[in-house]
Amino acid sequence: MKESVMTKVRVYFFGGFRGITGKGEDEIIVPKGATLRDFLFELVRKYGAPFEQLVWSSDSKLRPACQLFLEDEEVSPDDLNREVIGKVNLFFVAAVGGG
Amino acid sequence: MTPGKIKEDVWIKTFCHMCLSACCGIMVHRVDGVIVGLQGDPDNPFNEGKVCAKAYGQIMTLYDPYRPTKPLVRTNPEKGIGVDPKWKEVSWEEALDLAAKKMAEVRKDDPNQMMFSSNDTTMAILNPSTVMASYGTLTYNFNDPLCANAVHPQAYTTMASFHEYPDYEYCKYLVLWGSNKGGMVQHHGVTASIDIANARRERGLKIICIDPVQTNIGAKANEWVPIKPGTDLAMALAWLNVLLNETGHYDKEYIKQYTNGPYLVKEDGHYLRDKDNNIKPLMWDPVEEKAKPFDDKFQDIAIEGYYEVGGVSYKTAFQALKEHVISYTPEWASPITTIPAETIRRLAREFGEAASIGSTIEIEGTVFPYRPALINWYSGISQHINGQWTGFVLQTICLVVGAVNVPGGTVGESTIVEYPYLSQSKYTKWTGKHGHPLMSEEGLIEPSRFSQFGGRNRGGYPARKPGSAGSLLAIGWDFFPVTFGPQGIWPISHVHPEIFNHKLPQIKLILGRHCTDLTVNMNPEEMAEATKNIFRIACEPLIDETAEFADIFFPVPSNLERQGIGTELPGFFGGTIDLKHYCVNFRQSVVPQEENIGREFLDIYGELAKRVGFLPEYNKAINIVWGLPEGYRLEENKEYSYNEIIQKFAEGVWDKKLDAFSQEGHIKWRKSVRERYPRLFHKGRSPIYFEYYIDAGEQVANFAKELGIEWDISVYTALPHYQPTVTQIDTKPGFDLIAIPFRLPVLSHVWQTLNPWLLELSEQHPWGMNIIMNAATATKQGIRNGDQAVVEAVSGYKQEGKVKLTECIHPEVVALSAHGGHWCSHPIGKGKGTQMLALTPHSLKYMDKLHSGLEACIRVRVTKKTRR
Numbered sequence: 025m026k027e028s029v030m031t032k033v034r035v036y037f038f039g040g041f042r043g044i045t046g047k048g049e050d051e052i053i054v055p056k057g058a059t060l061r062d063f064l065f066e067l068v069r070k071y072g073a074p075f076e077q078l079v080w081s082s083d084s085k086l087r088p089a090c091q092l093f094l095e096d097e098e099v100s101p102d103d104l105n106r107e108v109i110g111k112v113n114l115f116f117v118a119a120v121g122g123g
Numbered sequence: 124m125t126p127g128k129i130k131e132d133v134w135i136k137t138f139c140h141m142c143l144s145a146c147c148g149i150m151v152h153r154v155d156g157v158i159v160g161l162q163g164d165p166d167n168p169f170n171e172g173k174v175c176a177k178a179y180g181q182i183m184t185l186y187d188p189y190r191p192t193k194p195l196v197r198t199n200p201e202k203g204i205g206v207d208p209k210w211k212e213v214s215w216e217e218a219l220d221l222a223a224k225k226m227a228e229v230r231k232d233d234p235n236q237m238m239f240s241s242n243d244t245t246m247a248i249l250n251p252s253t254v255m256a257s258y259g260t261l262t263y264n265f266n267d268p269l270c271a272n273a274v275h276p277q278a279y280t281t282m283a284s285f286h287e288y289p290d291y292e293y294c295k296y297l298v299l300w301g302s303n304k305g306g307m308v309q310h311h312g313v314t315a316s317i318d319i320a321n322a323r324r325e326r327g328l329k330i331i332c333i334d335p336v337q338t339n340i341g342a343k344a345n346e347w348v349p350i351k352p353g354t355d356l357a358m359a360l361a362w363l364n365v366l367l368n369e370t371g372h373y374d375k376e377y378i379k380q381y382t383n384g385p386y387l388v389k390e391d392g393h394y395l396r397d398k399d400n401n402i403k404p405l406m407w408d409p410v411e412e413k414a415k416p417f418d419d420k421f422q423d424i425a426i427e428g429y430y431e432v433g434g435v436s437y438k439t440a441f442q443a444l445k446e447h448v449i450s451y452t453p454e455w456a457s458p459i460t461t462i463p464a465e466t467i468r469r470l471a472r473e474f475g476e477a478a479s480i481g482s483t484i485e486i487e488g489t490v491f492p493y494r495p496a497l498i499n500w501y502s503g504i505s506q507h508i509n510g511q512w513t514g515f516v517l518q519t520i521c522l523v524v525g526a527v528n529v530p531g532g533t534v535g536e537s538t539i540v541e542y543p544y545l546s547q548s549k550y551t552k553w554t555g556k557h558g559h560p561l562m563s564e565e566g567l568i569e570p571s572r573f574s575q576f577g578g579r580n581r582g583g584y585p586a587r588k589p590g591s592a593g594s595l596l597a598i599g600w601d602f603f604p605v606t607f608g609p610q611g612i613w614p615i616s617h618v619h620p621e622i623f624n625h626k627l628p629q630i631k632l633i634l635g636r637h638c639t640d641l642t643v644n645m646n647p648e649e650m651a652e653a654t655k656n657i658f659r660i661a662c663e664p665l666i667d668e669t670a671e672f673a674d675i676f677f678p679v680p681s682n683l684e685r686q687g688i689g690t691e692l693p694g695f696f697g698g699t700i701d702l703k704h705y706c707v708n709f710r711q712s713v714v715p716q717e718e719n720i721g722r723e724f725l726d727i728y729g730e731l732a733k734r735v736g737f738l739p740e741y742n743k744a745i746n747i748v749w750g751l752p753e754g755y756r757l758e759e760n761k762e763y764s765y766n767e768i769i770q771k772f773a774e775g776v777w778d779k780k781l782d783a784f785s786q787e788g789h790i791k792w793r794k795s796v797r798e799r800y801p802r803l804f805h806k807g808r809s810p811i812y813f814e815y816y817i818d819a820g821e822q823v824a825n826f827a828k829e830l831g832i833e834w835d836i837s838v839y840t841a842l843p844h845y846q847p848t849v850t851q852i853d854t855k856p857g858f859d860l861i862a863i864p865f866r867l868p869v870l871s872h873v874w875q876t877l878n879p880w881l882l883e884l885s886e887q888h889p890w891g892m893n894i895i896m897n898a899a900t901a902t903k904q905g906i907r908n909g910d911q912a913v914v915e916a917v918s919g920y921k922q923e924g925k926v927k928l929t930e931c932i933h934p935e936v937v938a939l940s941a942h943g944g945h946w947c948s949h950p951i952g953k954g955k956g957t958q959m960l961a962l963t964p965h966s967l968k969y970m971d972k973l974h975s976g977l978e979a980c981i982r983v984r985v986t987k988k989t990r991r
Contacts, residue, residue, distance in 0.1 A: 038744060043234040046741055081588035082822075088580035088587055089600070093747060101579070113747060116261070117235025117252045 033063060034107050039096040040116035044074045054108060060092065063112065067092040078116045091115040129157050134790030135166060140682045140691050141177035142871045143244050147313060148788050149178055149682065151713040158182055158683070158713060163313075165887065167705040169790055177868045180881040185683045185714070187878075188707030189949050192666055192720050195676040202655040202672050204648060204946055210676070217236055219727070221735035222675050225632060226258070229590065230735060234259035235628040238613070242266040243637040243724075245689055245710075247578050249273035250636065254728060256744040259735055262628060264613040266639045269960070271502045272976035273510035275607035277518050279582025281809040282528055282571035282801075289499050290800075291318035293531035294483070296477030298470075298515060299340055299921035300333040301355060301503020304338030314701055315912025320746060323727045327478070331470060333358070334503055335861075336895070336938055339868055347931040348470070349488045350616050352980050353507045353860050354460040354849030357466055358847060359516040361456035364448040365471035366523060372475025377492065377525030379424045381792045381802060383442030383567060385522075387414060387430065392705040392841045394565070395437050402564045402964060405432070407439065417566040417808075422526040440812035444519075447842045459845075461933070474498075476767035478524035479531075486530060491803065496532030497521055498934035499912055506864075506979035508971045511606065516843050521534045524605050527809065530866050532704075538801040539575040542705060542792070560805045568807025569934040579751070581607060581863040584810070586819035589826050601826055602834065602975075604819045609975035615646040618653040618965035633659045636679070640874040641668040645963040645977060646920055647946075653965075662724050667874050668947040678721035684712045686723065687769055688777070689789075689857045702799065706791040707777070709784040723765040733762060751775050813841050838972050849978045851967055858917050858982040860900070864941035864959035876942050876952035885942070887948075887955075892956030896940040896985065901928050904985065914939065916962035916981045923988065924957045937985055 036049045052066055068076045081087045086101035093099065093113035099106060132154050139147040148167025151958045152160035161179055184190075191210075196218060199209040213221075229237045239254045242265050251263050276737060277301075278287045289297055289304070290948075297319075299305075305319035319340070332341035333348040333355070341347045346834040350358060366372045370677045378384040378539030386404040387395040394404035395414065403416035410422035412431045426441045438446075451598035453464035453471075485589035498517045500751035504510055518527070526532030561569040574582045580746035589601035603609040616627050617640075633638045633654070635638075638661065640654070641647050647668065656670065661673035664681040689708030712719055732741035739759040745768060746756045755775030757763055779790060797804045820839020827834035838846065850861045869875075878884050885891040894912055905914060912938060915921045922939060932938060943956020962981050963969060969978040 035745065036740075037259070037742065038254075038256040038263040038747075039259060040235070042740075043261065043574050048259075048737070082586045085588065088578065091747075096746075113743070114748065115256055117748075 030054065031056045031058075031109070033112060034079070035063075035067070035112045035114055038113065038115040038117075040078050041114050044078060045071050053110075058108055059068065059105045060099060060112075061092065061107045063108040064104070067114075087116075089116055090116070124917075129155060134489050135645060135713045136712055136785065137683065137710040138167075138176040138788070139181065140685075140689075140710070141181060141875065146689075146708075147178060147778060148708060150788075151175060156715055156718065165199075165790055166787075167708070168701045168706050169708075170201070171317060173313045173317065173612040175313060176884055177871065177881065178874065178877045180869075181683050182466055183878050183880050184664065184681050187665065187681075190681070190720060191676060191678050194678065195673075197405045197674045197676075203650070204651050207948070208671060210370060217720075218675055218677060219730055219734060223731050225658055225660070225675075226731055228734045230258060230737075231630045232631075233628065233632060235261050236631040238262040238264055238630045239636075240264040240633050240638040240640060241636040242268055242270075242579060242639060242643075245685075245687060246724075250677055250724065252748040253725070253741070253744050254634065256748060257732060257741040259703060259740075260631065262613075262875065263583060264638075264640065265608065265610050265663075267643055268614050268645075268975070268978055269643065269975040270610065270613040270976070271504070271505040272607065272610055272974045273505040273514045273971065274501060276511060276583040276605065276974055278535060279570050279607065280338060280515075280584045280605075281518050281522065281568070281572075282533075282535035282538050283568045283805075283807070285574060285576075286536045287499075287533050287569075288315070288536060288702075289497050290531055290534050290702065290732070290958065291315075291322045293493065294322065294495050295531065296329050296331070296498055297322075297519075298331045298333065298474065298496075298498040298879070300359075300498050300500045301345070301499035302499045303334075303338040303340050303503075303507075304501065306338050306343070306705050309827065311828070312521060318702065321845075323455075331473075335863055335933040335936045336865060339643070339867075342734055342931070343899065344355060346470075348462060349468065351459070351920040351935060352459045352863050353509070353704065353978075354456075355504055355507070356509050356513040356516060357459040357845055358462060358559075359458040359513055359520065360448055360451035360843065361453045361467050362474070363472040363516060363523070364451045364467055365519050366475050367454065368449050368816040369468070370471070370472050370475050371525065372480060373476065373523040373628065374478070374480045374492070374494070374525030375426060376524060377416075378426050378441055378811075379697045381525075381808055382441075382443070382522055382528075383808050383814075384424050384439060384563075384679055384811055385424045386417065386440045386812065386814075387432065387816070388435040388440050388443055388812065388841075389437060392814065394814050395432060396441075402675045404565055405461060407800055424537055430536075431559070440814075444811055444842060451845065467849050471737050473521070475524060478526055480574075484530050486800070489796055489803065491800055492525050492529045493531055494526035496524065497531070499533060502979075505974075505976055508969065509848050510708055510971050510976055511973035512838065512843050513847065515813070519843075522809055523809050525550060529800055533577060533797065535801060537570075539798050539804060540571070540573050540705070541795055541798060542573075557696070560801070560807050562805075562807035566806075566808050572622045583607060586815050586822065587786045589822060594955045602823060603973065604822060605698075605813075607976040610711060611975035613976045614640065614650065614977070615965050615970060617965060618649045619967070622832075624830055624985060626830060626832075630654075630657055633657055634728075635669065635673070636662045638663070638669050639873065640896055642691045642958075644960065645969070647919075647958075647963050648961075649965050657769070663875060664725055665874060666947060666949060667877065670947065671947045677727050679724055679727070680712065680721045681884075683722070684714055684719045686711050686766065687773065691958065703794055704791050705794060709787075711772075711785045711899070720747045725765040729763065729765070738762070749776070752908045771876075784795060792859070808920050815842055835972050848980070850980050850982050853917055853968060854915050854982045858915075858984045860937045860983050861935055861980050862914060862916065862939055862959060862962055863939050864940050865890065865895070865938045870942045873942050873945075873958075874944060876955060877947075877949045879951050882952055882955065889927055889939075890929075890938070892924070892943050892983070894922075894924045894957060895932055896932050897926050897934040897936065898928040898934045901926065901985075904987070906985065906987045912985050913988050914957070914962065914983050914985050916983045918962060918981060920962045920964070920966045922959070924963055926985075926987075955968045
């Protein structure tokens with residue numbers, strides 16, 4: 025059996041993610057070449073349903089209030105097939121507004 | 124003081140923030156460290172050198188002798204209305220340590236138990252997002268369930284903009300419907316007043332004011348139409364019916380090209396969509412006699428009639444709308460609204476004629492449809508439980524006559540933003556061509572990222588999908604998928620957590636900055652009782668009612684001492700309330716820094732972050748939330764002052780050195796013709812048929828069921844149905860009047876009656892602090908001008924005050940001020956006037972189920988107490 029090559033990704037939790045995970049950061053090991061979507065599913069596996077609530081809406085899209093930054097660059101919800109590398113910042117900031 | 128002895132004589136540019144928005148540029152005159160004068164900045168496009176009384180009033184708040192100069196700690200554990208907190212002055216060190224200890228304790232347990240509560244509109248995104256992101260909480264309260272919540276979803280959904288304003292330059296027929304634009308100087312700067320005055324003088328602008336009271340602008344209107352409160356939806360539906368089914372005033376070309384009116388709809392209300400993907404709605408080509416996806420090539424497009432596709436007959440959405448409103452006749456609406464049927468019919472016809480359908484105008488080389496008629500609406504519509512639907516119908520009226528985002532009509536302030544300045548930050552990706560609206564797969568308009576201030580799907584279209592049940596998020600976004608930011612949630616859930624099945628986190632700590640939940644929500648006794656056990660950290664310039672419930676009080680700068688950027692982005696909170704310019708204001712302390720009593724909020728919060736142990740998260744949150752580009756970012760473990768952050772923001776995001784910003788007072792640039800009249804320059808269609816509401820309603824129903832919460836989804840329909848408002852339902856025998864709130868132009872915020880100049884002005888105003896009644900109605904009850912009277916609501920709550928009689932109010936209405944009735948210990952405003960909101964309960968019955976805003980009116984009876 026060929027051993028798959030793994031890579032370590034550091035993730036920082038902001039906003040609601042911190043409350044759910046109880047920590048500010050973590051390291052997740054994923055197969056090299058894994059996408060951001062794979063990475064998010066890995067986090068969901070680790071942190072369970074409450075985490076899932078923050079990430080995915082019922083149509084399996086990134087929730088509007090969830091913002092994801094790869095190496096400090098914001099990633100579009102339509103661009104989750106990008107390879108995950110290095111550092112991920114995961115924001116969840118609930119509706120802010122008024123007028 | 125003699126000239127020879129003066130050591131310092133300077134004028135300092137800053138902006139007035141006495142309204143919701145930071146519009147008006149001002150210049151403050153300081154002589155030897157003392158403020159001796161203030162005037163409007165003539166170079167500022169928002170106010171062109173003019174200011175209202177509120178701007179001058181700021182001086183009295185700056186020098187208010189009752190402002191705490193040091194942090195305070197409560198020594199009386201008991202909290203309640205009228206209970207002395209027994210403040211003890213402490214050092215900044217001690218107060219910061221105490222606050223940090225509490226924040227650390229809550230954060231360790233569950234950060235969601237700390238709520239950030241703020242309606243500081245100059246920092247409406249940057250502060251809350253920074254605090255929530257770094258501390259790790261989801262709970263945020265904007266504190267304004269009565270603001271014009273319903274305005275934003277309709278503006279976003281139909282014109283991809285946070286706000287809209289009348290095109291005074293070309294408009295000839297302006298209907299102010301529950302709007303006091305130009306009369307109430309609140310987050311429109313004085314620009315609206317200037318523009319209206321110019322339009323009337325130069326072009327004979329006709330103004331129709333539809334409002335239960337003759338507002339300031341109503342007094343100057345051509346016609347005042349005193350409608351019964353909360354029945355606007357009935358009149359709007361009848362007006363639409365007259366245009367569509369009686370006079371035929373509708374713009375076929377506009378409906379064809381720019382609305383979803385041509386989409387074919389099925390019996391079940393959904394669109395007929397393309398066979399391949401079941402995504403693209405179909406339209407009928409009458410030349411080719413076939414239905415095609417909306418983005419196909421058409422020789423012509425049908426907007427009316429029935430068409431057979433695959434052996435089944437379908438009608439267009441516009442046809443459905445026409446048929447749907449036909450039963451809403453003026454005769455039907457008249458007894459509901461108390462407006463004669465002939466008046467409703469005449470006004471609708473006048474409006475249709477004034478729209479000049481078919482006419483064009485050339486501006487800067489582009490030929491536009493010219494539609495010089497519009498309806499502008501605001502709080503008078505929004506503050507009812509049918510507010511969102513009423514607003515959408517009023518906008519539909521503008522859409523069917525083609526008067527949206529074209530000259531003469533109603534114009535989105537941030538539909539298109541092509542701002543050239545933001546060259547190196549994340550905002551760059553949102554401007555230029557990215558600052559144009561998007562188009563959904565269904566062909567409907569969606570706001571640009573810029574228009575949403577960096578958020579996504581804030582506006583309510585497409586309907587936001589929920590997570591699965593059980594998440595605390597359920598209560599916020601997920602019960603209100605077709606609106607902006609639901610704001611009625613927290614006040615209601617504070618008082619009645621059982622309504623949401625206790626699914627929201629139990630709040631143990633409120634961190635407040637311009638936190639007003641004991642003054643701008645509904646009855647304060649209910650809120651006081653519900654929140655008395657919550658630990659509060661207040662960061663305020665004054666001790667008002669909410670701050671009086673604090674456990675720790677930090678003094679922060681008053682308006683004239685603050686520093687910062689006025690509007691975080693153009694288009695937000697008045698950032699573009701000018702027909703021809705975008706403008707971003709800057710503010711700086713007008714007193715020498717060493718004399719500034721308080722500390723900026725982020726100086727306090729940054730220090731607390733360090734003491735609690737999340738400084739790196741705070742700095743990273745600043746980097747991301749504020750969009751600081753490479754070279755301007757904060758280092759994770761370094762401490763920064765607010766001044767340093769503002770410098771990086773000014774230079775990194777706005778390409779402007781702080782010194783230059785403070786010298787000039789603002790950045791402004793002239794709008795392109797695309798920014799002014801965007802309709803021709805983007806493709807997305809505006810909905811006049813709300814197909815997506817059908818599925819959104821089912822979604823909410825399922826969600827509520829999973830959570831075991833009862834929820835009314837009858838409002839989720841593709842077309843508007845008449846819904847009575849709460850004052851038509853929640854009534855008792857003898858409670859024959861409807862109480863409504865009013866504000867004076869010199870008072871925007873409740874705290875402003877703690878300002879002696881503004882209080883004096885309002886006390887001299889005939890309405891100011893009084894109970895306003897219709898003269899004929901009062902006479903029947905034996906009530907005379909100047910009598911002391913008690914207003915008792917169906918809720919059981921009462922307000923007492925002096926009656927002022929007038930003919931400028933609907934006979935079934937009694938109006939109470941929304942800015943009096945202070946009970947905090949500040950001596951200036953205490954006990955003066957009435958507070959309308961004290962009459963209304965925190966109740967789901969008083970909430971619009973679409974946008975979560977609360978109802979401002981309630982059934983009452985008025986009894987005379989004593990003779991003068």
